[in-house]
Amino acid sequence: xxxxxxxxxxxxxxxxxxxxxxxxxxxxxxxxxxxxxxxxxxxxxxxxxxxxxxxxxxxxxxxxxxxxxxxxxxxxxxxxxxxxxxxxxxxxxxxxxxxxxxxxxxxxxxxxxxxxxxxxxxxxxxxxxxxxxxxxxxxxxxxxxxxxxxxxxxxxxxxxxxxxxxxxxxxxxxxxxxxxxxxxxxxxxxxxxxxxxxxxxxxxxxxxxxxxxxxxxxxxxxxxxxxxxxxxxxxxxxxxxxxxxxxxxxxxxxxxxxxxxxxxxxxxxxxxxxxxxxxxxxxxxx
Amino acid sequence: xxxxxxxxxxxxxxxxxxxxxxxxxxxxxxxxxxxxxxxxxxxxxxxxxxxxxxxxxxxxxxxxxxxxxxxxxxxxxxxxxxxxxxxxxxxxxxxxxxxxxxxxxxxxxxxxxxxxxxxxxxxxxxxxxxxxxxxxxxxxxxxxxxxxxxxxxxxxxxxxxxxxxxxxxxxxxxxxxxxxxxxxxxxxxxxxxxxxxxxxxxxxxxxxxxxxxxxxxxxxxxxxxxxxxxxxxxxxxxxxxxxxxxxxxxxxxxxxxxxxxxxxxxxxxxxxxxxxxxxxxxxxxx
DNA sequence: ACAGATGTTTGCATTATTGCAAATATGGTT
DNA sequence: AACCATATTTGCAATAATGCAAACATCTGT
Numbered sequence: 001x002x003x004x005x006x007x008x009x010x011x012x013x014x015x016x017x018x019x020x021x022x023x024x025x026x027x028x029x030x031x032x033x034x035x036x037x038x039x040x041x042x043x044x045x046x047x048x049x050x051x052x053x054x055x056x057x058x059x060x061x062x063x064x065x066x067x068x069x070x071x072x073x074x075x076x077x078x079x080x081x082x083x084x085x086x087x088x089x090x091x092x093x094x095x096x097x098x099x100x101x102x103x104x105x106x107x108x109x110x111x112x113x114x115x116x117x118x119x120x121x122x123x124x125x126x127x128x129x130x131x132x133x134x135x136x137x138x139x140x141x142x143x144x145x146x147x148x149x150x151x152x153x154x155x156x157x158x159x160x161x162x163x164x165x166x167x168x169x170x171x172x173x174x175x176x177x178x179x180x181x182x183x184x185x186x187x188x189x190x191x192x193x194x195x196x197x198x199x200x201x202x203x204x205x206x207x208x209x210x211x212x213x214x215x216x217x218x219x220x221x222x223x224x225x226x227x228x229x230x231x232x233x234x235x236x237x238x239x240x241x242x243x244x245x246x247x248x249x250x251x252x253x254x255x256x257x258x259x260x261x262x263x264x265x266x267x268x269x270x271x272x273x274x275x276x277x278x279x280x281x282x283x284x285x286x
Numbered sequence: 287x288x289x290x291x292x293x294x295x296x297x298x299x300x301x302x303x304x305x306x307x308x309x310x311x312x313x314x315x316x317x318x319x320x321x322x323x324x325x326x327x328x329x330x331x332x333x334x335x336x337x338x339x340x341x342x343x344x345x346x347x348x349x350x351x352x353x354x355x356x357x358x359x360x361x362x363x364x365x366x367x368x369x370x371x372x373x374x375x376x377x378x379x380x381x382x383x384x385x386x387x388x389x390x391x392x393x394x395x396x397x398x399x400x401x402x403x404x405x406x407x408x409x410x411x412x413x414x415x416x417x418x419x420x421x422x423x424x425x426x427x428x429x430x431x432x433x434x435x436x437x438x439x440x441x442x443x444x445x446x447x448x449x450x451x452x453x454x455x456x457x458x459x460x461x462x463x464x465x466x467x468x469x470x471x472x473x474x475x476x477x478x479x480x481x482x483x484x485x486x487x488x489x490x491x492x493x494x495x496x497x498x499x500x501x502x503x504x505x506x507x508x509x510x511x512x513x514x515x516x517x518x519x520x521x522x523x524x525x526x527x528x529x530x531x532x533x534x535x536x537x538x539x540x541x542x543x544x545x546x547x548x549x550x551x552x553x554x555x556x557x558x559x560x561x562x563x564x565x566x567x568x569x570x571x572x
Numbered sequence: 573a574c575a576g577a578t579g580t581t582t583g584c585a586t587t588a589t590t591g592c593a594a595a596t597a598t599g600g601t602t
Numbered sequence: 603a604a605c606c607a608t609a610t611t612t613g614c615a616a617t618a619a620t621g622c623a624a625a626c627a628t629c630t631g632t
Contacts, residue, residue, distance in 0.1 A: 001362050001365060001366055003291050003294075004290040004293065004358070004362060005291040007290065008289075008290050018607095018608070019608070019610095020609085028590075029591050029592075030591090030608095030609090031590080031591080031592085031611085032589080032590055034610075034611090035589085035590090046369060051609070053598090053599065054598065054599055054600080054607075054608045054609060055608085055609095056609090060550075060552040061369075063438070063550055063551075063552060064368055064550050064552040064553060065368065067424055067425070067426070067550065068361060068362075068365045068368060069361075069365065070424040071361040071381075071424060072290070072361040072362060075354055075355075075361055076287050076354075076358060078357070079293070079351065079354045079355065079358070080287055082350055082351065082354060083330050083331075083351070095357075100398060100401065103394070104394035104395065104397065104398050108389070108390035108394060109390065111390065111413070112386060112508050112512070115386065115413075115506065115508055115509070116504070116506065116508055116509040119505055119506055119509060122413075125413070126410060127397070127401075127408075127409065127411070138353055138356040138357060138360070152349065218402070219405055220402065220405055222398050222401055222402055223402040223405060225402075226398070226399060226402040264346070264349055264350050265346050265349075266346040266349060266350040267350060304577095304578065304579085305579065306577080306578060306579085314620075314621085315620065316579090316622090317582095317620080317622085318619075318621075320579080320581085321619085322619095337579070339629060340577075340578045340628060340630080341578085341629095
């Protein structure tokens with residue numbers, strides 16, 4: 001897309017249903033809209049509108065495109081709202097990103113509760129599988145599992161998440177004692193892949209365990225948990241993704257990750273964000 | 287925002303960290319980028335960059351803006367991907383929208399499971415409280431609770447969701463028999479508000495129950511469920527939001543809502559969407 | 573100190589976009 | 603039929619955006 005503004009014209013026409021309506025809404029001339037839309041269709045090589053009965057009617061491709069431009073438009077609305085000022089109204093959108101485990105097990109009931117308290121606020125829950133995309137905050141609030149949060153974000157540590165070895169209940173139905181490295185080596189294990197290798201507990205695992213014992217690998221913690229649930233082997237996991245799994249006693253070395261609730265410095269003055277962060281802190285702090 | 291394309295320039299500079307890098311990436315002239323960014327800052331009335339050490343460094347406001355433009359950019363990436371063609375790769379984003387109850391209780395485990403199967407696909411879960419924003423599909427897939435789905439969408443009915451009267455377990459710990467309208471009238475009730483009034487079961491409730499019996503109201507089903515959980519009264523709810531509540535026997539008139547899994551006709555050829563819809567259908571069909 | 577890279581600013585020529593007007597077509601309404 | 607609203611298309615003038623060049627400032631690294 002070489003010119004984002006074309007989409008603005010497209011959307012105006014799609015919503016107005018006619019060139020005339022669109023050009024009034026946009027405050028520009030008749031022919032400008034015509035030429036823009038025509039140009040966009042040529043650039044994309046797709047017909048976006050059916051010209052029937054002196055009306056602009058979306059084609060199928062147009063419908064699909066409108067869905068996406070709707071996303072663009074609402075993102076830009078948020079830009080406007082952000083810029084205008086403090087944004088003190090308790091209405092609008094909050095985007096929160098969290099690792100899979102939190103996104104799927106811990107947060108939903110809290111979001112539901114918050115939604116009942118503040119019906120005007122729409123929460124978007126973005127589940128992160130890679131867990132490490134810290135360069136840019138594409139959400140307003142981030143729940144992160146890390147030992148050292150990035151400096152340009154502000155927030156607080158809520159608690160620590162312990163890591164343990166987990167397996168399916170069927171997998172290990174006998175006497176469960178204390179596990180050392182040697183005992184560990186006698187069971188099939190699940191290993192990390194790709195970006196999971198960056199996590200310290202995983203590095204420890206790679207270092208101390210014979211690779212021949214690894215029976216399967218996954219590139220997300222949820223994936224490893226799923227493998228473990230299916231009974232393939234034992235997995236070293238943080239407690240939040242271990243739903244439905246049985247803990248098999250602590251390893252000699254005990255791992256913990258810090259749970260941080262983070263946001264941009266500038267969003268601390270935003271009423272929605274402040275309210276929601278406070279709410280989450282109250283509910284999640286031990 | 288009078289020109290969406292300004293954000294493209296802003297983002298290029300922010301990512302490149304310098305004018306020079308940005309102008310190369312954009313394929314335009316030095317001064318053009320300079321004038322655009324300057325113009326944007328003037329239009330917004332906010333400094334977006336600190337010019338220090340011959341580098342463009344984001345200010346706080348710039349950081350916040352970058353978060354939002356990141357959303358815009360990824361939405362536009364999806365536009366590009368959509369246009370290119372069939373979009374047969376099992377990588378990218380799927381946006382699914384569902385009523386609160388489904389979004390918070392039913393879908394998360396399924397999404398987690400799907401995510402383990404297809405790590406390249408990122409699922410965005412958009413919870414809808416209003417339930418009736420059907421005019422445009424701002425998601426790729428919609429799980430809707432309705433008796434008559436809109437004609438321009440395609441999909442299938444998965445099953446029926448029964449409505450019942452619910453209360454907190456503490457609220458009613460005695461002999462629970464069959465409820466008729468007369469018995470109903472002797473208990474405090476929770477009522478609908480605003481757009482909830484459009485739902486048929488709610489209209490029935492409003493019609494047959496004395497308004498003086500309504501002890502509280504909410505404008506979302508999750509809100510009503512939350513009120514009920516707190517013991518304020520009985521609520522007429524679909525089963526999916528009644529987590530933690532006790533069913534108090536069917537009403538004389540039994541209500542059911544159809545659960546539909548819907549998408550745009552054009553997205554049926556999209557491999558991601560097709561795969562995910564098939565997965566959901568298999569898991570959710572009775 | 574020096575070279576090299578980048579940012580800032582300006583003037584001007586070139587190009588692209590837009591506004592305007594006009595002519596034509598289409599379809600619906602009265 | 604007459605009228606109205608809208609779309610389509612074109613030519614031209616006005617305006618805006620861009621490319622180019624140049625000059626100067628600032629910082630980096632050697």
